[in-house]
Every structure is written in C-alpha cells, then in structure tokens.
C-alpha cells in the first residue's frame with residue numbers, strides 16, 4: 001500500500017482523510033507493507049512539517065502495518081515533525097512550496113527504493 005496526504009491547518013490531516021481516519025481501526029494491516037508520502041511547507045510550517053504522514057503511519061503501524069520507504073531528513077530545514085521517527089522521515093517528504101525543483105528527483109529515487117522495499 002502507498003498512503004499519502006498533505007498536511008493542512010497546522011499539523012492536521014487533509015480533510016478527506018479526517019472523515020476516514022477512525023475507520024482505519026476496522027482494517028487489519030498485519031502482513032502489509034505500507035509506504036507513505038506527503039506534501040508540506042517546511043518554511044511556513046516549520047513546527048509541523050509533514051505531520052499528516054506521521055499521524056497516518058503511527059495509526060497504521062499500530063494496526064499491524066510494516067512501514068517501508070523511510071526517507072532521510074538531509075536537505076530539509078524544519079524544527080519539528082511528527083513524520084520523523086528514529087531520525088528519518090517515515091516516508092517521502094515533498095515540499096512544492098520551497099523545493100519544487102527537487103520533487104522529480106526525490107520521487108525517482110524514492111520509487112527505486114520502494115521497488116526494493118516491496119520486493120518487486
């Protein structure tokens with residue numbers, strides 16, 4: 001599975017996810033590999049950069065999902081993020097507001113990594 005969300009309203013899930021978030025509790029993610037990507041703004045929202053994918057990953061991994069596709073925080077400048085665990089982002093962090101020129105290269109690199117992580 002690949003799960004994605006922008007972060008909105010200062011550390012919130014994008015609104016389509018909010019209605020569905022509690023329903024995730026009804027899904028058994030055991031045996032599933034799950035990758036995450038999000039969009040955010042590291043300058044404008046430096047204390048909440050990419051929080052949405054952190055919230056999704058926390059929930060889904062508590063339901064048995066195995067997270068793949070971790071991503072280095074190198075090259076980003078932010079203060080706090082719920083998406084950082086053990087020094088890495090839980091998934092691909094895209095910032096179209098400040099680093100749009102890096103998006104294509106980041107996606108290419110992440111997708112290549114995912115192929116390995118998913119074993120395909």
Ligand SMILES: Cc1cc2nc3c(=O)[nH]c(=O)nc-3n(C[C@H](O)[C@H](O)[C@H](O)COP(=O)(O)O)c2cc1C
Pocket residue numbers: 006007008009010011012039040041042045048049050051096097
């Ligand atoms: C009101 C508002 C709140 C936002 N809050 C956050 C936030 O807490 N964390 C974050 O990383 N980005 C935040 N953002 C930035 C958006 O995630 C970013 O602009 C969006 O993902 C870019 O995608 P788009 O071009 O499709 O809108 C916020 C943007 C707006 C307008």
